[in-house]
Amino acid sequence: MDKIVTQTVEQTKELGKELAKTLKKGDIICLYGNLGSGKTSFAQGLAEGLGIERRIISPTFIIIRSYKTKNVKFYHIDLYRTSTKNDLISLGIDQLLKSSDAILTIEWAEKLNKFLPKKRIDLHFKQTDDNSREITKNKYD
Ligand SMILES: Nc1ncnc2c1ncn2[C@@H]1O[C@H](COP(=O)(O)OP(=O)(O)OP(=O)(O)O)[C@@H](O)[C@H]1O
Ligand SMILES: [Mg+2]
Numbered sequence: 001m002d003k004i005v006t007q008t009v010e011q012t013k014e015l016g017k018e019l020a021k022t023l024k025k026g027d028i029i030c031l032y033g034n035l036g037s038g039k040t041s042f043a044q045g046l047a048e049g050l051g052i053e054r055r056i057i058s059p060t061f062i063i064i065r066s067y068k069t070k071n072v073k074f075y076h077i078d079l080y081r082t083s084t085k086n087d088l089i090s091l092g093i094d095q096l097l098k099s100s101d102a103i104l105t106i107e108w109a110e111k112l113n114k115f116l117p118k119k120r121i122d123l124h125f126k127q128t129d130d131n132s133r134e135i136t137k138n139k140y141d
Contacts, residue, residue, distance in 0.1 A: 002137040005128070012038045012133055016045020019121075023050070025072055026100035028117055030109030033125030038133045039107045042123065043076050046105055050074050063091060066102075073102040079111040088115060 006012045019029070029046065031039040047054075052067045052074060063081065067074045075096060079088075088094055094115055096104060109116065119141055126134040 004135050004137075006038070006133050006135060007131055009038070009041050009131075012041045012135070013045030013048065015135060016042040016047075017049035020046045020049025023103050025102065027103050028097065028120045029103070029105040030112075030116070030120050030122045031105060031107045031125065032110055032122065034127065037125035037127050038135070039123075039125055040078075042125070042135070043105050043107070046103075047074060047076070050103065064093070064096075075102055075104045077104060077106045079106060079108040082108075082111055085113070085115075088112065 004015065006015065023029075023046075031042060033039055044055075047067060050067075050072065051069045054067060057065075061081070063078055065076045067076070077093065077096075079093075082088060082091070088111075093112075096102070097112075097115055097117055106112070109122075120139075122138045122140070124136040124138075126136075128134050
């Protein structure tokens with residue numbers, strides 16, 4: 001388990017960028033934490049680290065956004081507005097979780113419940129001050 005405190009949004013993005021360098025197809029990065037705790041900022045860093053140039057906007061209203069790089073597809077998913085298992089199935093998220101040719105990052109991943117894959121990287125975000133965020137990482141194989 002790694003625990004890191006960031007003091008600026010840029011530092012949080014930088015962490016995402018660093019993690020991106022270690023990722024491969026099939027990896028699933030689950031992001032947990034309250035509103036404004038830094039999940040989307042981290043996902044922006046991930047995208048940048050994967051070489052995606054398009055600006056990453058919060059997919060809150062869209063739920064799933066996909067991006068393509070030379071080597072890999074990247075899905076940024078935000079489950080905040082989903083509520084049922086049927087939502088996940090109708091959005092095709094259950095299938096996406098099974099596909100191993102993309103990298104996925106999922107905000108509010110706790111909403112996956114039983115769909116939450118065993119093999120994943122978990123990142124918990126906690127706001128500890130206006131600009132401080134405590135970020136805890138766990139990897140499960
Ligand atoms: N150290 C920090 N790391 C990340 N964000 C920070 C930090 N300090 C301040 N911020 C600010 O906190 C906000 C984080 O917003 P962000 O959209 O990343 O959160 P979120 O967890 O995705 O929220 P939501 O659940 O609403 O999607 C931004 O406005 C950002 O500028
Ligand atoms: Mg967000």
